[in-house]
Amino acid sequence: MGIALQKAEKIFEQAIGTSGQDERVLYDNLICAIDANDTPELQALSAKARLNKGVSLAQENRLPEAITVFEDLQKSCAASPLTAVRALAAAAMVNRGFVLALQQNTLQALAAYDDVVDCFGEATEIELLEQVCLLYTSPSPRDSTLDLVCR
Numbered sequence: 001m002g003i004a005l006q007k008a009e010k011i012f013e014q015a016i017g018t019s020g021q022d023e024r025v026l027y028d029n030l031i032c033a034i035d036a037n038d039t040p041e042l043q044a045l046s047a048k049a050r051l052n053k054g055v056s057l058a059q060e061n062r063l064p065e066a067i068t069v070f071e072d073l074q075k076s077c078a079a080s081p082l083t084a085v086r087a088l089a090a091a092a093m094v095n096r097g098f099v100l101a102l103q104q105n106t107l108q109a110l111a112a113y114d115d116v117v118d119c120f121g122e123a124t125e126i127e128l129l130e131q132v133c134l135l136y137t138s139p140s141p142r143d144s145t146l147d148l149v150c151r
Contacts, residue, residue: 031053054095074093083127
């Protein structure tokens with residue numbers, strides 16, 4: 001049957017209260033415990049754990065590993081029927097672009113930002129448009145498109 005939502009939430013809260021390797025171990029344990037559980041709340045929590053793991057890696061300047069985590073989250077969740085999960089995939093895509101920019105990979109970062117707009121720029125869900133609008137402050141060839149979406 002898998003992990004109960006209440007227990008999963010407790011593990012997630014523990015992870016948020018720690019940092020570094022201990023935080024990532026808790027996220028990994030949670031992700032494994034949830035595995036393929038199709039409960040919407042657990043799927044969203046798994047996606048949050050993966051996003052937070054990527055952020056944790058980026059904060060420790062483990063940028064290539066962070067990019068891999070963000071890419072995996074994008075691949076597995078961008079087409080989810082759950083808006084909350086797709087919003088987390090969009091956040092992972094935005095974070096991927098940010099990390100690429102930190103690595104001075106400007107063209108790749110811009111391409112990553114364009115991917116966010118291509119995937120979610122036509123969305124009607126506020127949670128998805130919020131991620132697209134975050135890009136408005138980043139220079140991009142798509143500034144005119146973003147301006148229309150974010151007004």
